[in-house]
Amino acid sequence: MIFKNHILRANEFIAERPKLQYYLPQALTLFFIVFVIGYFSFNAGVNMEDQGMETGFSFLGGEAQFDIQFHLIDYHGGMTYGRAYLVGLLNTILVAVLGIFFATILGVTIGIARLSTNFLVSRIAEWYVEMFRNIPLLLQLFFWYFAALRALPPPKESYIFFDFAILNIKGLYIPEFVWTNFNAFFYSILVSIVIVVLFIIWAKKIQERTGKQYRKFAISSGIIIIIPFLSIIIGGVGLEFIHPELKQISETIFNYEGGSKAIPELLALVVALAMYTSTFIAECVRAGIEGITKGQKEAAASIGLTPGQILRLVIIPQALRIIIPPTTNQYLNLTKNSSLAAAIAYPDIVLVFAGTALMQTGRAIEIISITMLSYLTLSITISILMNWYNKKMAIKEK
Amino acid sequence: MININKIYQWSRTNLFSNWYNSLLSLIIVFAFIKFIPPLLNWLFFDATFRGSSKAECYGDGACWIFIKVWFQKLIYGLYPENQVWRINLAFLILIFSVITSIFVKPTIRRYIIIFLIFVFPFLAIWLIGGFAIDIESLEIYIPILEEVDTRVWGGLSLTFIIAIFAMLFCFPIGIILALGRRSELPAIKYSSIVFIEFWRGVPLITVLFMASVMFPLFLPGDTNVDKLMRCVIGITLFEAAYMAEVVRGGLQALPRGQYDAAKSLGMGYWQMNALIILPQALKIVIPGIANTFIALFKDTPLILVVGLLEFLGMIKLAGANPDWLGFAVEGYVFAATVYWIFCFSMSRYSQRLEIRFSTERK
Numbered sequence: 001m002i003f004k005n006h007i008l009r010a011n012e013f014i015a016e017r018p019k020l021q022y023y024l025p026q027a028l029t030l031f032f033i034v035f036v037i038g039y040f041s042f043n044a045g046v047n048m049e050d051q052g053m054e055t056g057f058s059f060l061g062g063e064a065q066f067d068i069q070f071h072l073i074d075y076h077g078g079m080t081y082g083r084a085y086l087v088g089l090l091n092t093i094l095v096a097v098l099g100i101f102f103a104t105i106l107g108v109t110i111g112i113a114r115l116s117t118n119f120l121v122s123r124i125a126e127w128y129v130e131m132f133r134n135i136p137l138l139l140q141l142f143f144w145y146f147a148a149l150r151a152l153p154p155p156k157e158s159y160i161f162f163d164f165a166i167l168n169i170k171g172l173y174i175p176e177f178v179w180t181n182f183n184a185f186f187y188s189i190l191v192s193i194v195i196v197v198l199f200i201i202w203a204k205k206i207q208e209r210t211g212k213q214y215r216k217f218a219i220s221s222g223i224i225i226i227i228p229f230l231s232i233i234i235g236g237v238g239l240e241f242i243h244p245e246l247k248q249i250s251e252t253i254f255n256y257e258g259g260s261k262a263i264p265e266l267l268a269l270v271v272a273l274a275m276y277t278s279t280f281i282a283e284c285v286r287a288g289i290e291g292i293t294k295g296q297k298e299a300a301a302s303i304g305l306t307p308g309q310i311l312r313l314v315i316i317p318q319a320l321r322i323i324i325p326p327t328t329n330q331y332l333n334l335t336k337n338s339s340l341a342a343a344i345a346y347p348d349i350v351l352v353f354a355g356t357a358l359m360q361t362g363r364a365i366e367i368i369s370i371t372m373l374s375y376l377t378l379s380i381t382i383s384i385l386m387n388w389y390n391k392k393m394a395i396k397e398k
Numbered sequence: 399m400i401n402i403n404k405i406y407q408w409s410r411t412n413l414f415s416n417w418y419n420s421l422l423s424l425i426i427v428f429a430f431i432k433f434i435p436p437l438l439n440w441l442f443f444d445a446t447f448r449g450s451s452k453a454e455c456y457g458d459g460a461c462w463i464f465i466k467v468w469f470q471k472l473i474y475g476l477y478p479e480n481q482v483w484r485i486n487l488a489f490l491i492l493i494f495s496v497i498t499s500i501f502v503k504p505t506i507r508r509y510i511i512i513f514l515i516f517v518f519p520f521l522a523i524w525l526i527g528g529f530a531i532d533i534e535s536l537e538i539y540i541p542i543l544e545e546v547d548t549r550v551w552g553g554l555s556l557t558f559i560i561a562i563f564a565m566l567f568c569f570p571i572g573i574i575l576a577l578g579r580r581s582e583l584p585a586i587k588y589s590s591i592v593f594i595e596f597w598r599g600v601p602l603i604t605v606l607f608m609a610s611v612m613f614p615l616f617l618p619g620d621t622n623v624d625k626l627m628r629c630v631i632g633i634t635l636f637e638a639a640y641m642a643e644v645v646r647g648g649l650q651a652l653p654r655g656q657y658d659a660a661k662s663l664g665m666g667y668w669q670m671n672a673l674i675i676l677p678q679a680l681k682i683v684i685p686g687i688a689n690t691f692i693a694l695f696k697d698t699p700l701i702l703v704v705g706l707l708e709f710l711g712m713i714k715l716a717g718a719n720p721d722w723l724g725f726a727v728e729g730y731v732f733a734a735t736v737y738w739i740f741c742f743s744m745s746r747y748s749q750r751l752e753i754r755f756s757t758e759r760k
Contacts, residue, residue: 011666026585033589040616047615118419119412120426134741135734136696139710143730146717150726336601343703354607364612368604376599 044365059361060085066356068347070263081357088352089374095269095348096335096378102274103334104327107281114286125282133279138340140276145268145344155246156254166244170255172262175241188231195227196220265346269338277334281327288323289315320393328386332379339375349374441731452722464725465732468716475552475707481544485555488522492562519566526551526559548626554736556708560630561695567634568694569687572641577671579642580649590642597639602700605632610704629701637694644686648679681755688748692741709733 014020048055060082067077071087072094113125132140150169153159158168166173179185203214244259292315300314341348342355354371358364414420444459447466455461465472474482495518499510528545551559578590597605609632610625617623652675660670680687702711713729716722 015666022583026583029586029589043618044615047619050619116419117412117415118422120423121419124426130742131738134692134696134738134745136699136710136737138699138702139730139733139737142710142714143727143734146714147727147730339601339603340700342603343700350601350603350607354604358607358611364615368608368612372600372604372608375601375604376596379599 053362055363055366057366059363059366062361064357064360066360068352070266070347081353081361084357085349085353085370088347088349091346091352092335092338092341092348092350092374093378095266095273095338095341095346098266098270099273099277099334099338100331102270103277103281103330106274106278107330108285110278110282111285111289114282115289129279129282132275137272137276137337138343141268141272141340141344144272145265149264149268154254155256158246158256166256166259168256169264170261171264172267173244173256173259174262175243176260178240178242180240184231185228188228189224192224192227196223199223263346265341265344268344269341269346273334273337276337277330280330280333284323284326284330285319287326288319288321291322292318317393321390324386324390324393328383328390331382331386335378335382336375460728460731461725462728464716464722464728468712468722471553471716472709472712473553474555475712476550477546477552477555478544478550481546484525484528484543484546488525489555489558492518492522515566519563522559526555548624551626552707553712554709556706557695557698560626560633560698560701560708561691563630564633564637564694564698565691568638568641568690571634571638573645573676575638575642576645576649579646594639594642597636598643602633602636602697603703605636606700606704608632625704626706629704629706633694633697633701637690637697640690640693641687644683644690645679647686648681648683649675651682652679684752684755685748688744688751692744695741695744696737709736 014024047053061080063077064079064081064084065077066084068075068084068087070091072090073087075083075087110125110128113121114129116122116125152167152169155168155170158166160166164174199220200216203216207213242259244256244261246254247257248254296314296318297310300310305313338348339350342351345351349371354367358367361367413423440459442459444457445462446455446457446459447462449455449463450467451463452461455463470479470482474485477485492514495510495514499507499514502510525543526546527548528541528543575590575594578586579594581587581590606629609628613628613632614623656674656678657670660674665673698708699710701708702714707715710733713733717726717729
């Protein structure tokens, strides 16, 4: 009882002093945070001194001395840890971009299929979602990598698609693109994009002032096709394919050489990430389309819009508004989930840097911090991009 | 006889309403006929169920002997076989108290829930981990249950241990973080934001690496926190950040009037949140909470990257055994079925809860 009285009195004491109410909890929180950080760094300092560990980021300049099986930029064991980090980061970005691309296509298709009037189509879409959403991603990854892709045929009996792509147990091969005068082509695309943007801004101004409408889509796509095409004719831009060829290495061993190759780890990762994430995107898409009331369509029809215009001007803009925020989260999740690569030895940033480089240098704190910061940067970049797009799509209340 | 017309009408509207729907339906039916029988044959009809060694698997079907032989290990990991009853007992207590809580009066149910949240976790850890009365000054050492190192814990039981602990702790931490983020006090608000956004911005794998490689450096040299515990702490903090965002959604959905009404009754901050705001806010976000729990359950296999073998890890270990090579598909199909059953029933249960609470509001 005496104890309870004390608490009551303390409560009264605080309640009578609003300034204390404002500053005391904050001071306690800050004190707690400073204490925890201080305690951790003190211990880290002592521990590292005891074990004779060096600190600092100078190791990034040291020779890496390990090989990376798959790299987008030149790399070999004699290069620095910094270079190895860059290779890992680019591999992570590659997986994220490919995964987002395929997950979006698959997710939108499945999401629309779930709303199909065809009983079988909507049911299959529903089961696809329920099935792949409720199985851990790591398990799906293992299934694709250790079970499905291992069952592919050896190089000699590869599956060949349209004389273009070749799939076998060693991976997916596509022809290598060899450009001549690539710069001219690249700049022509840049120029055409700039022209299209300027044209759309100009057309919008004209429309707001006079009400006159241009066929924006047709004219823009015309510009995007014609200017690069001109560059091919005038600028001497050429494209050649180098097809991968089957070579006999020994009596029984065959292998494809030349061309661009996607290793099985990459394939498994992209397939698993795309299928897993597509189930969530499908749900977002379905919610978005279902979220638009019938009245919207009827109102649009009653003011005389054509079905195409209704879809383009009324339904899609509103549905996108519902779809984008949760889909952004799924893109972020996909990017973070790409770190599962480490479990099947795809050389992404976690495997190369937080795995191999950490084992070799022992710089746990520096390396884990750099890895985490890289992911934070990626996450923030994606959310800024998507927020910008979302803001463009949001209702402009005047 | 009566139904034929109905079936015709139904298929007319649902399968063959126009030419492309008809085409799609036919393609799907054809795919079913082509792929379902071989799949069933592989799963059941050609599969081998009886036997105890790899040699007894014949035919083209699945070899379920693989699962049968490894079953004990898949459930209990490398836990000593004569001690397995302790895991069973812990889970029996859990199941028993959950079932009784459904059938007893609400007044008694409250005590069962308090037991489950505050007593059971520690009881279970004692049971499974073992403990002894050890008073050094009196030189008393009475081993009550043999100690079992966490390194041999594994299998499906470890999946549940991790999931239950992380769920139990991430929920209150998430609520506190959500309240912190909505606080009017800048220091608390911004530190909550930084905390939440940090954990949400990094992948769980790096969190686990941090817990296993970096965290020991932050503690005094002689303390030795168990690796499993470090990972559970990591997972808990990670999921708590997601939980905080879910709860914040519920808090934002409540109209200002609720806060004003509570304040006008003279309630303080904690009273207002505990009695008025949170009960309503949490009810709104039941689906979000369930999704976070399901995500947590699906994330537990990740601990295999730091060398802890829960269910999926044990399946992988079993498949890598030289005597049992080549059964990866069977292992993964079995694991997928088990995970699927748990996740699917969790999501269906949350939908039921949602419906129940939403009818209450009407």
